[in-house]
Amino acid sequence: MKPTIYDVAKQAGVSIATVSKVLNKTGKISEKTRQNVQQVMKELNYFPSAVATALTGKKTDTIGVLIPDVSNPFFAEMSRRIEDQAGDKGISVVICSTDYSAEKEARYVQLLLRKQIDGFIVSSGFQSRDLIASLQKEKVPLVMMAQHDPELLVPTVSVDDYRGGYEAMQHLLSLGHRIVGVIGEKVHSSNLRLHGCRDACIASSCELSEDLIVRVPTTVEDGKAAAIELLQRDHRPTAIFACNDLLAIGVYHAARELHLQVPDQLSIVGFDDTILARTTVPVLTTVSQPTKAMADKLLDILLQERVPQPASPEHVLFPPTLVVGESTTSP
């Protein structure tokens, strides 16, 4: 059997209270007994039960990360960052895929709550606003990632989507493109990216007609279909900005099907800078999110949340970086 605090106490000839104190570095204990107890803990290979500890009301040093899908590279990479940062802080991370389903969200939230986790990181694509509201009512520490939605009274960490869209479009315009198609998801962050696009056009006194903007769901196939449609028009775009890398991949497929060379006959820009951006040939020009810094901030907020509840939620925006690959050139 695994040794318990009682075994250690007996072996060391002290009470369990003393053992607990050396464990937690609380109270006053003589250097001598401390050494002795620690020695015994080593010998017995003793580790306190996290379960028993949690039951006494202490923090569990575990946070839950709720993402729509681990197999989506962007979320996988963010998760990885969060894990790394958390690991450094001695915090463990539970990752759950909610599959864009409000039902699964509820189930996992319930589950993690029962496990007494210290807080949640939820991400864009979270369906149930009610759930978020009820978590807040229960004062469960919570922070939202990759979705800067001012309506939500939740602290938020995301990239500056507007600016990312702006820079992506500006890049294309500065290369000389004048007809640029845009493919966006039907989610909040895509809206912001589109606004950025529009404003970049305005700044270059070039117009972005609304019918060059297509909104789709999020798969590669959606991106391909949208791109094919755009590229078969009379005055076809010479460049396409896709609001995430997955959609951009769809554009590559469309280009291939229509026998258009990338970038010579069609420039493509993506968003997110996931592994996908570096696995295409030619390498995708994309907008990079500072995932490491974002993960760091996410944890900072979550941990500080564990203490007091701030009056008005903090909304942190990180600057995006345009990463110029091989998929863009002058028309």
Next chain:
Amino acid sequence: MKPTIYDVAKQAGVSIATVSKVLNKTGKISEKTRQNVQQVMKELNYFPSAVATALTGKKTDTIGVLIPDVSNPFFAEMSRRIEDQAGDKGISVVICSTDYSAEKEARYVQLLLRKQIDGFIVSSGFQSRDLIASLQKEKVPLVMMAQHDPELLVPTVSVDDYRGGYEAMQHLLSLGHRIVGVIGEKVHSSNLRLHGCRDACIASSCELSEDLIVRVPTTVEDGKAAAIELLQRDHRPTAIFACNDLLAIGVYHAARELHLQVPDQLSIVGFDDTILARTTVPVLTTVSQPTKAMADKLLDILLQERVPQPASPEHVLFPPTLVVGESTTSP
């Protein structure tokens, strides 16, 4: 405060034992009180604390999945499958990235053990054999995924790597390729895939000279470098089989750098059938692993492990499927 079993008992006018019984459907209780208690649980929005339950020694219905890296698409996709399967069985999944580091492995194992999880799924790339041995000594249910290593006395679930390699090579040979380069990782599963390649060549009475086989680490860059080297030889290969999709991507990059058209001037086959295989242009021909079935089996074994320890560990091999994409054609 969150309601406890006491609150429910008081409100329902029964003892906590009764509440516990309706909760667990154990013992005998009249339909009437059952209804009543359940009603009260609803009203109070009561959910039992998983922590308290675990402390009494019951199973936690949580398993830990240890993978080298969530941001590697193959592992992310496997994790996702495991989660799905587990979800159906009411089991929750904790995913941790061990980063190919024995130290992190030890840390996470310790952590999860302290949290009283019911079992582990560890995967290829796990460094510390000692850790595995000690888990076994402690009789912690454990199953290994994606690494069929007969030396390990652990149940194992993986794809039939040998056969996958065989089919990949056979495909290329049947298209008429005679000089085929092979790029493999320095891990056990790649060895098996290579054996498959060799035997496929022998079966076609065509020889695979050893110097066409290159062993590398696992990144895209490694794949690219190896491919460039292969392709610059005097009698350059007309096709390359890469032992995983990531390496195959590297081959695409190499082809591009050397101005070789895929598939006309160079055929490429990968392995794993991750999302990467479908995001390349042209779409990669690759060997698919039945991730869903594997995840299912993994859980079956783990759950059955929770009861008795089988005498000799089960080693399950799943058949791979060659998925022909657009990256292969006749030379």
Next chain:
DNA sequence: TTGAAAGCGCTAACAT
């Protein structure tokens, strides 16, 4: 400086 004892919320005999 150390120890005794009362919980934390739940389960599982054992009584009734």
Next chain:
DNA sequence: ATGTTAGCGCTTTCAA
């Protein structure tokens, strides 16, 4: 059919 009670392993007053 329902209730009483003794733990599970640990933290935390409060005494000594």
